[in-house]
Amino acid sequence: MQGSRDIWQDIPELIAGCIDRLGSGEFYPRFFQMMKTLAQIDQYMVFEFSPNGDYATCRLAHNVDRPDQGLELASLYLDGAYLDDPMLKELKESVLSQTDVSPYRLLEKRELPHVYRRRFFNVPNFDTKFSLVVLDRESQHIFYVNFYSKKEDGFAEGQLDSLKLISSLIGSLLLKHFRDERKQRGVIKSLLASGLSEREAQICNMILKGHTAKSIGNELGLSESTITTYKKRAFKKLQINRKSELVRFV
Secondary structure (H helix, E strand, C coil), rough: CCCCCHHHHHHHHHHHHHCCCCCCHHHHHHHHHHHHHHHHCCEEEEEECCCCCCEEEEEEEEEEHHHHHHHHHHHHCCCCCHHHCCCHHHHHHHHHHHHCCCCCEEEEEEHHHHHHHHHHCCCCCCCCCEEEEEEEEECCCHHHHHECCCCCCCCCCCHHHHHHCEEEEHHHHHHHHHHHHHHHHHHHHHHHHCCCHHHHHHHHHHHHCCCCHHHHHHHHHHHHHHHHHHHHHHHHHHHCHHHHHHHHHH
């Protein structure tokens, strides 16, 4: 890990990179790069819960060394194990009683019940996790964010300080990304349902974001003329002629 001075020199640019890709799949590699600068994280997990508990889903499951294991653990957790998670209950109560975002906690596996510890810490060989919760005040949904470390000593003191210092920003970035991601999925689904191909829907979505044919081509690695062809084909299917009509259609 870099020295603390180097970390904070790099962070503004890394944050800007995350903001630039909010709502898209390209957000995650940039987010992981930013987090790697702060601490050695071996697994990322984010779960979303509705206020009355009738909705629970995984928004991010990324095990750095074993992606398949991350998905298995997320599925097992949502299968009812979250009801036995002592930190989730504590953090939910904490965030619901405050006006600010991102209460956080550090948990070591020895603090957990045996069965829970064996499933979610011993088997994947995790020792410590740093957790925070973020309340989406629009929907009242709670996002439960977890960063796991395999190191026997857990997160180093400097890493833990960095995570605490930037926890509110981490929570805000993820919340904004999930909101935008959901909106983008809605746009794409609407365009696909109207008969567009995936590529045509993707390009129309980028047009709605303000991209030009040239910038879309640069982003997707396609020529400007190819983008123009996709755009004409999509507009013909939608029976529209200009961007303003695309905005109204969506």
